[in-house]
Amino acid sequence: MKITIGQPTPADAKKITIRVTQEDIDKGVACRGESCAVANAVRRQLNRYDVTVSASYVWMKGGAYRFRVSDKMREFIKRFDEGKKVKPDTFELVIMGEDK
Numbered sequence: 432m433k434i435t436i437g438q439p440t441p442a443d444a445k446k447i448t449i450r451v452t453q454e455d456i457d458k459g460v461a462c463r464g465e466s467c468a469v470a471n472a473v474r475r476q477l478n479r480y481d482v483t484v485s486a487s488y489v490w491m492k493g494g495a496y497r498f499r500v501s502d503k504m505r506e507f508i509k510r511f512d513e514g515k516k517v518k519p520d521t522f523e524l525v526i527m528g529e530d531k
Contacts, residue, residue, distance in 0.1 A: 477491070
């Protein structure tokens with residue numbers, strides 16, 4: 432399934448739940464997409480080393496999937512990057528398709 436940017440997420444879209452822990456936050460580096468709290472959580476939970484996070488997407492290199500970032504996760508990333516206090520939380524990532 433390919434999801435187009437700007438289109439509503441289909442009800443049957445595949446989703447992955449990501450839990451950001453306090454350890455992910457403590458080890459995270461603000462404004463570093465490959466080592467922020469969310470990247471740490473995705474790397475830990477999906478057992479991947481090649482994770483990059485932006486305010487819109489999570490990518491895994493090497494032909495892996497791209498994920499759409501939810502509004503809730505986008506706000507978490509923004510607060511983390513601004514140096515504001517964030518707490519452990521759970522987020523859904525929507526699989527956008529395979530990044531080739």
